[in-house]
Amino acid sequence: MAVGRYSKYIRPISYLVDFLLMVWLLLFIFPLITFGVKGTLFLMFIWVIIASFTEFYEVFRFTPPSSIFIKIVKHFSIFSLVVVALLYLLKREVEPKLTLQFLSYLLLLVTFFKYGIYFLLRKYRQLFGGNFRRVLILGQSDRANELSAFFKKNDDLGYRLLAVITSGDELNDFRNIVKENFIDEIYCDLNSVSKEFSDEVIAFAHSNFKTIKLIPDNSALSHNMFLDYYGYIPLISIRKTPLELWFNYWLKRIFDILFSLLVTVLILSWLIPLVAILIKLDSKGPVFFKQKRHGINNQEFDCYKFRSMRINDEAHTQLASKNDDRITALGRFLRKSSLDEMPQFLNVLLGDMSVVGPRPQMLSVNEDYAQRFDKFMERHYIKPGVTGLAQVNGYRGEIFSDKDVENRLKFDLFYIEKWNLFLDIKIILVTIKNFILGDEKAY
Known part of the structure; x- marks a missing residue:
């Protein structure tokens, strides 16, 4: 056909x-x-x-x-x-x-x-509707569901999702479904099927000239894997992340220094004295809030922000929430506008942070998440950022459920593995847009 x-x-x-x-x-x-x-x-x-x-x-x-x-x-x-x-x-x-x-x-x-x-x-x-591919998904994990939603949302890519097979009987009959629907590409979810079944699907796809793509299981989700051959023996290697290459590392570092210097000269030079006066008039306490955070390779550093709360005993253990009574009147404006984060550009100049990267967490929260979420510590392969891919995709502010942490982690790991300078620039531009238009999750 x-x-x-x-x-x-x-x-x-x-x-x-x-x-x-x-x-x-x-x-x-x-x-x-x-x-x-x-x-x-x-x-x-x-x-x-x-x-x-x-x-x-x-x-x-x-x-x-x-x-x-x-x-x-x-x-x-x-x-x-x-x-x-x-x-x-x-x-x-x-x-x-x-x-x-x-x-x-x-x-x-x-x-x-x-x-x-x-x-x-x-x-x-x-x-x-031309130039299309008929596709079939085998499996029902979160990744398979996300892929299904992706195909439906991005109709300009030309993927026609004709079936998502999840139950046992249908899985066993997938060959007929492929042939009857003239399927071009098969996506097999390794989280949902056995190794024996995935091997069967791969063999069928190859013998029937169908494109086969595998949705990786969670153990392989955050790695760029490829095959090396020692003689005729295939071995799976883990590819280095882009920022482990010295050229990319220094390209990002030079960009961080130039961008942060620009922000410091054009904005922080007058913003810090102005905000300092307002903070002193608004409440008692220091201008800057200094807190230990985990950075690259899990090393601790002092993260700086404009103080937005009254002096309190829970500042280093309890995350801010909506209508938090610890937040001062001025602090509410600073947090809503994200101006409280601006001193972190000084952290960038010091080399503790980057302009773009996974957002750093307070020590107690970081240690808790590291125990409860697989691969959470992989966020520390690179420097934390003033802004990040998770934040511009709507995952910032208060944590309501484990799903919020998992979604942030998903974007952070994607950023680490797929970094390039143009991705940094895109994230910065979206951050600036959100700063101008406002973000409902900033409080």
Whole structure:
């Protein structure tokens, strides 16, 4: 049965269009003899080699726009160096302005085409229902339910969820359901089925040319795993998190220092004296509230905030709640506007915190959660942040149930494993938006 999709043609068309743009710009900008036929073919060959290295054309329906941007930056950074080196080796005397024009126009046109195809396909799937995949979910854990909700919510990705099989009889009959519904992709939840059954599903998918994807069990949920081979023996390795790589670590640290210096000079330089006067007029006590928190590798540090409560004995053991009578009149405004957190940019400059990362908890709360929630201490693989992915997704403020902690942990672990600088910038922009519009969970 035809499914009305033509995904297999998208990649070769993308290659063809990029090559045509390259040739057109070479002829349009440079004198004809600059590269010649051999030089042009060599550039195309190098383009393909670089693309395989940067995975430039590995763009799927579930690929986020930020990942596409990263691919473009990586690809053109390397390609630009190759073009400059080739001009030098060919001993062509070309004005630097022409080279810059060629690379700039190529970058602009390829980016426009790449994003154009990406968003046009999403809109096409949403409006006309084309370019779709028929999918089946086997299992009923929270992860399987989240995936089901994801497919239903993101109709522009083109996943048609035709069935979610949970009961024993239906599971045993999954082969007929796959064949009768012309299923393209099978998602098997390892939390809900036995190893024997998952092996059976994998074997069936392979023999019937169906895409099979596994929803990992909780023991593997927070790890980037891949296979290494020692001879012919496969071994599962745990991939390092991005911030364990020295380049990424220092990239984030330099960004933290520059951003925090900007905040300190432009905002804290006048905000601290102003708030200090208001706090002293409002209630007795120090301007800053200093509290021990756990940071990277579970090391303790002093976290600074503007004091928003009366001096009380429970300040280091009891979390704030809505209508908490310990909060002062000014403190209520500071907490509602999140201005009480601003001194933490000083913690960033000191190196104890980052602008973006998992939010630090008071010691007693942190130790309690570490005992009750698996993988909670994995949040301390990186520095805690002034803001974080969990916070911009609505998980901030008072904890009402264990589910709140689990959801925060889910976002924190995702951030640690998928970090990139553009994700930090996105989180900061959403935080600024929430600061301006207000957050109902800030109190």
